Amino acid sequence: MSFQDEIETRCAACAESFEAPVWSLIAGDDETLRNQIKARECNLLLCPHCGEAVMPDSPWIYYEPAAEILAFVFPESWSGDGARWRERLDGDLAKMRSALGERLPADLEPEVFFGQEGLGALLEAQDWRADERDVMAYYAKDLGLSVLKVRPSWARARRVPSELPFRGSAPTREALIAGLRELVAANDRLTAWSEFLAAYEKDAGAGVPPAAR
Numbered sequence: 001m002s003f004q005d006e007i008e009t010r011c012a013a014c015a016e017s018f019e020a021p022v023w024s025l026i027a028g029d030d031e032t033l034r035n036q037i038k039a040r041e042c043n044l045l046l047c048p049h050c051g052e053a054v055m056p057d058s059p060w061i062y063y064e065p066a067a068e069i070l071a072f073v074f075p076e077s078w079s080g081d082g083a084r085w086r087e088r089l090d091g092d093l094a095k096m097r098s099a100l101g102e103r104l105p106a107d108l109e110p111e112v113f114f115g116q117e118g119l120g121a122l123l124e125a126q127d128w129r130a131d132e133r134d135v136m137a138y139y140a141k142d143l144g145l146s147v148l149k150v151r152p153s154w155a156r157a158r159r160v161p162s163e164l165p166f167r168g169s170a171p172t173r174e175a176l177i178a179g180l181r182e183l184v185a186a187n188d189r190l191t192a193w194s195e196f197l198a199a200y201e202k203d204a205g206a207g208v209p210p211a212a213r
């Protein structure tokens, strides 16, 4: 569920102040707001006095549990003031932990952005990976492979696919390598998986990636 706050802000063009509602917490299942972030227009206001676009200096949080994304978006002007944004982050995180309890994974590392460009790019990359994943799932099904759903935050941090095909009934290292080999042999454009396979084979000590909850 998303929440709004009423804030007072000042227009840089005409110097008049005005009050307006802005989003303080955005749930990732709200498609309209998610698209506004991708357009880098979330919380963009229009000055009621002169009509100029105003981006208020108001921090907000984006939370998408399924993708394990918890992002703090601070005003760009805060980027040089570490004490200010860290205090805000710690306070908001504590509030979220008490409200959500165990629904907020204890090891979920918040992402910090100044301005929404970085989060917009993250969401675009996530959508791109989802499209690729659909193609992978089609081939995996066709080949009779099983699929391991990996923890999204683990996969995102390493820039590897969050779903990995494997041959057989248990996702062991050998089963993953066998499944990945079959997949990339069937479609050589699934480069995210062929790159993961190459690195995984090379790293003899790499275990099985952590499964999604």
Ligand SMILES: [Zn+2]
Residues within 6 Å of the ligand: 011, 012, 013, 014, 015, 016, 047, 048, 049, 050, 051, 052
């Ligand atoms: Zn104005």
